[in-house]
Amino acid sequence: MxxxxxxxxxxxxxxxxxxxxxxxxxxxxxxxxxxxxxxxxxxxxxxxxxxxxxxxxxxxxxxxxxALAKKIDETEITITERAGEDGKLFGSVTSKDITEILEKEKGIKVDKRKVELEMPIRNVGRIEVKIKTYQGIIGNLTVVVKGEA
Missing domain, CATH: 3.40.5.10 (Ribosomal protein L9, N-terminal domain)
Structure with a gap:
């Protein structure tokens, strides 16, 4: 049958x-x-x-x-957090912070679980963050973390 x-x-x-x-x-x-x-x-x-x-x-x-991964590759966001003189942040930058700023400033909506951060960012500097847009497709977002006194 x-x-x-x-x-x-x-x-x-x-x-x-x-x-x-x-x-x-x-x-x-x-x-x-x-x-x-x-x-x-x-x-x-x-x-x-x-x-x-x-x-x-x-x-x-x-x-x-x-297309979203290409757009993310070309994007750079800046996050300003309170930091000490040695460049260490008093708090940390998490995947939730990254997705909120990415949506607010650039209009790119991404689920925070798709942001591949091994550990929250705790230092000032330029960091490449991988964002998974689909199975096997990853965009590299440049995150610039600046410190303020």
Whole structure:
């Protein structure tokens, strides 16, 4: 029996796949629990259209992420914090601070969890911060930390 899967099923296939399963498993489990529909011509054609649309959507997201990464590469932000004479900050600059200033000054909205800071910035200087925009796509933001007395 051919079944078009409506969601990922372990050891069977992924959403949109047309799989061949035993009649009982298809009728009594996949179709009954709405994890799949009968694999007739209409359902197979519909599944293929949805797969193509999904691939296009993913590619558009990827292209937007590449454009955002290029914009981040060209961006430099300045953060002024209180610091001692030796250049150490009294506080620290966190990924949350970076994303807030990036959105406020440059209009670039990024989730703070996408900012890859191993530890908060605690010294004055110029730092390259990596920001993940998509799987495998990273933009390098230049952060200039200035101290004030």
């Amino acid at each position: 051919k079944v078009v899967l409506l969601e990922n099923v372990k050891n069977i296939g992924n959403k949109g796949d047309v799989v061949e399963v035993k009649d009982g498993y298809g009728r009594n489990f996949l179709i009954k629990t709405k994890k799949g529909v009968i694999g007739n011509k209409e359902n197979i054609a519909l599944a293929e259209k949805e797969k193509i649309a999904e691939i296009k959507r993913i590619e558009e997201e990827r292209q937007e992420a590449i």
